[in-house]
Amino acid sequence: MDLKDIKIGVVGLGYVGLPLARLFSTKFPTIGYDLSQTRVDTLMQGHDATLEVDDSLLQEAIRNGFKCTTDIEQIKACNFFVVAVPTPVDENNRPDLHPLWGASETIGKVISKGNIVVYESTVYPGVTEEECLPIIEKTSGLKFNVDFYAGYSPERINPGDKLHTVEKIKKVTSGSTPEVADLVDVVYNSVLVNGTHKAPSIKVAEASKIIENSQRDVNIAFMNELAKIFNAMDIDTHDVIEAASSKWNFIKLSPGLVGGHCISVDPYYLIQKAQVYGVMPRVMANARRLNDGMGTYVAEQTIKCMNKKGLMVKDANILLLGFTFKENCPDTRNTKVIDIYNTMLEYTPNIVVYDPWANKEKVESEYGVSIINDLPEVQRGKFDAIILCVAHKQFLDINIRGYLKDTVNGVVYDVKGILDRNLVDGRL
Numbered sequence: 001m002d003l004k005d006i007k008i009g010v011v012g013l014g015y016v017g018l019p020l021a022r023l024f025s026t027k028f029p030t031i032g033y034d035l036s037q038t039r040v041d042t043l044m045q046g047h048d049a050t051l052e053v054d055d056s057l058l059q060e061a062i063r064n065g066f067k068c069t070t071d072i073e074q075i076k077a078c079n080f081f082v083v084a085v086p087t088p089v090d091e092n093n094r095p096d097l098h099p100l101w102g103a104s105e106t107i108g109k110v111i112s113k114g115n116i117v118v119y120e121s122t123v124y125p126g127v128t129e130e131e132c133l134p135i136i137e138k139t140s141g142l143k144f145n146v147d148f149y150a151g152y153s154p155e156r157i158n159p160g161d162k163l164h165t166v167e168k169i170k171k172v173t174s175g176s177t178p179e180v181a182d183l184v185d186v187v188y189n190s191v192l193v194n195g196t197h198k199a200p201s202i203k204v205a206e207a208s209k210i211i212e213n214s215q216r217d218v219n220i221a222f223m224n225e226l227a228k229i230f231n232a233m234d235i236d237t238h239d240v241i242e243a244a245s246s247k248w249n250f251i252k253l254s255p256g257l258v259g260g261h262c263i264s265v266d267p268y269y270l271i272q273k274a275q276v277y278g279v280m281p282r283v284m285a286n287a288r289r290l291n292d293g294m295g296t297y298v299a300e301q302t303i304k305c306m307n308k309k310g311l312m313v314k315d316a317n318i319l320l321l322g323f324t325f326k327e328n329c330p331d332t333r334n335t336k337v338i339d340i341y342n343t344m345l346e347y348t349p350n351i352v353v354y355d356p357w358a359n360k361e362k363v364e365s366e367y368g369v370s371i372i373n374d375l376p377e378v379q380r381g382k383f384d385a386i387i388l389c390v391a392h393k394q395f396l397d398i399n400i401r402g403y404l405k406d407t408v409n410g411v412v413y414d415v416k417g418i419l420d421r422n423l424v425d426g427r428l
Helices: 017-024 037-044 055-063 098-110 127-140 178-189 202-232 237-244 266-276 282-292 294-308 337-345 360-367 393-397
Strands: 008-011 030-033 067-069 080-083 116-119 149-152 171-173 196-198 318-321 351-354 385-388 411-414
Touching (some): 008 098, 017 030, 017 055, 017 080, 037 067, 080 098, 098 127, 116 178, 127 149, 127 202, 149 202, 171 178, 171 202, 178 196, 202 237, 202 282, 266 282, 282 294, 294 337, 294 411, 318 337
Parallel strands (some): 008 030, 008 080, 030 067, 318 351, 318 385
16 A cells, blocks of 8 residues: 555544544645544534544644545545544443444455554553454454454553644554555654654554553552552652652652553553453552542541531532642543542532633533533622632632631632642642
8 A cells, every 4th residue: 555545534534533633634635534423523523522633623634635524425435434433441440442343344344455554552461363353354254364454553642641642752663464554654754743663563562652651550559558658747749749849860750649541550451351360460459559549538638627617518608629630621531530529519509610611511411510611709608618629720819818718717628739838738
């Protein structure tokens, strides 16, 4: 397959698929496919609700021929497919491969001889070749590495990050044969500023992605454990980190809530696969348990601060600032703020959640929580305690203590450590 003949079809137009499809469209004829007609309609109107692709860039791509569709027939003319669908976990934290299975069946209906399919979804080593490609074979009647070929290039999208955008990220690539690996690498290199790293196999590429996020999960868990220790000793954790980071080889990280679609999910994929091979990944499993419990811990620390000031927790008025899983983006997937909310809800129903970034309807639908996108003046002087959960830039301009009933004896708890310490009563 010559580079000039490549026509790209991207399956899945979420946080990962859309930026990649838009980028590919600058070099190749590209069509994006998604199951959601609402999503496709909004994109074709030139707006990305995830805010990952600027409307101006999206509109320019559409003018130059980029198209999004829910019609599977539209991608049959493509010969280089990219799968970028979610890889969540179920209620028991077991990998849920249904989106990947469905996407693989879709590819099987449109793939032709000589075509290539590249997976980007985060998985444990072996999923591409053991789970996905057999579905394509069965659906298409074609034989893998004879009639069609495959690659794996793990996504590295960081939602809300306008510095490390998709074209600037160095990508890992791989292929099912040396020749295909070379071609996949060339295709990705043609649109990337900082190039690629070609892995020796698909499984190596899969494993590289899963340990990127697992490593961060373990490191953050260590900082969260330190925060618990130092809070119990009445020592400010951030002061300790600042002092320790004066050493040249200290890795400076901060404690916090670990949510989102990557760090809070991906380690479970490797944990499960490791156990199949008789290995119990205790460090990873313990890190997951510790990080999953931090929302409840924050709520309990806030209650402790309230008790110290003689504030009645029962039926208290509580303000939560932020609901998304990270700052300055609308992504609420696996947000751990819900754990803060649910723990406080055991004591009081009087909880206001203010997030200028989150979609109110989506939060109501997925979490059953009503939020507000604006904080009106009438809320000033209303609250007994305020928890800053997410470091949205808008919160830096708020006179937070002005929203307390008692500006002296009210409680402000700072999860992110971004506020003046003289304004807060507790922080991680």
